[in-house]
Amino acid sequence: MAVLLQADDVSMSFGGVHALAGVSFELHRGETLGLIGPNGAGKTTMFNCITGVLPGYRGHIYYDGRDLRNLKPHQRARLKIARTFQNLELFDELSALDNLLLPLDAFSRRGVLGDLLRLPRTVFEERRAQEKARAILHFINLDDWADTPVGDLPVGLQRRLEIGRALCLEPQLLLLDEPGSGLDARETSELARLLASVRARFKITMLLVDHDMALIMRICNRIYVLDYGRMIAEGPPEQIRDDPRVVRAYLGDATATGVVSTEPATSGAVG
Numbered sequence: 001m002a003v004l005l006q007a008d009d010v011s012m013s014f015g016g017v018h019a020l021a022g023v024s025f026e027l028h029r030g031e032t033l034g035l036i037g038p039n040g041a042g043k044t045t046m047f048n049c050i051t052g053v054l055p056g057y058r059g060h061i062y063y064d065g066r067d068l069r070n071l072k073p074h075q076r077a078r079l080k081i082a083r084t085f086q087n088l089e090l091f092d093e094l095s096a097l098d099n100l101l102l103p104l105d106a107f108s109r110r111g112v113l114g115d116l117l118r119l120p121r122t123v124f125e126e127r128r129a130q131e132k133a134r135a136i137l138h139f140i141n142l143d144d145w146a147d148t149p150v151g152d153l154p155v156g157l158q159r160r161l162e163i164g165r166a167l168c169l170e171p172q173l174l175l176l177d178e179p180g181s182g183l184d185a186r187e188t189s190e191l192a193r194l195l196a197s198v199r200a201r202f203k204i205t206m207l208l209v210d211h212d213m214a215l216i217m218r219i220c221n222r223i224y225v226l227d228y229g230r231m232i233a234e235g236p237p238e239q240i241r242d243d244p245r246v247v248r249a250y251l252g253d254a255t256a257t258g259v260v261s262t263e264p265a266t267s268g269a270v271g
């Protein structure tokens, strides 16, 4: 299978903390890959290296065969790498619809002059952005909340909206940082269905970080496990679940108690 993203010996340190210490992995086109590990393992740091927020890493990250090293975050976004954030980064005062229009606006090609003069092309692009935002709102099942300020939405809907916002970029690669965080069982189930339909409909390659093992097991084709900045295991869900190194890594982390007793995976990926 073709490799879409490859991390080759990536290291990142903060002072004396080795957040990533020689991490390598491959993400195949069309795959949904899980990246798990205890708190502080380096998962979000890996996302920040891939998206260019932390340019100072050592090693290489290749995307579609191209070294990302010298590309700024917005240039990586133009290559269709999108992400969601562990701590939701939506605009609380703006409506759900406006939160989707913002990235569409930022990535449209119309200029300031076009905006001022309301050139036909600008008007056309505005209408197209509106249509696209509405379509995405519908896809994430948030039509009824189009005009609601995002701060008034329950966290489950905010997480869906973050996914919607990432979809505005028409990503090839979607990085999801704990999309299941703060969700109850019903919301998590809906999230799993949404991710399955994102994959089925848009053929997007996904890298999923989450502490909810049931979600990871249900969605992912393959899983990598980080611990203290090192990759300690890789394999299909059922193998990872039973891997003693993984069990040990989680048992050493008091905040993740119970993670290893999670119910077994369904038969592979949904969708």
Ligand SMILES: Nc1ncnc2c1ncn2[C@@H]1O[C@H](COP(=O)(O)OP(=O)(O)OP(=O)(O)O)[C@@H](O)[C@H]1O
Pocket (backbone or CB within 6 Å): 014, 017, 018, 019, 037, 038, 039, 040, 041, 042, 043, 044, 045, 046, 086
């Ligand atoms: N900007 C930063 N400055 C200093 N230290 C940082 C910074 N970002 C991360 N770290 C440290 O790097 C290590 C890895 O953090 P990271 O946030 O990547 O872990 P994580 O696997 O995402 O954890 P969690 O599951 O809690 O989100 C931690 O020790 C963290 O304190």
Ligand SMILES: [Mg+2]
Pocket (backbone or CB within 6 Å): 043, 044, 045, 086, 177
């Ligand atoms: Mg994190």
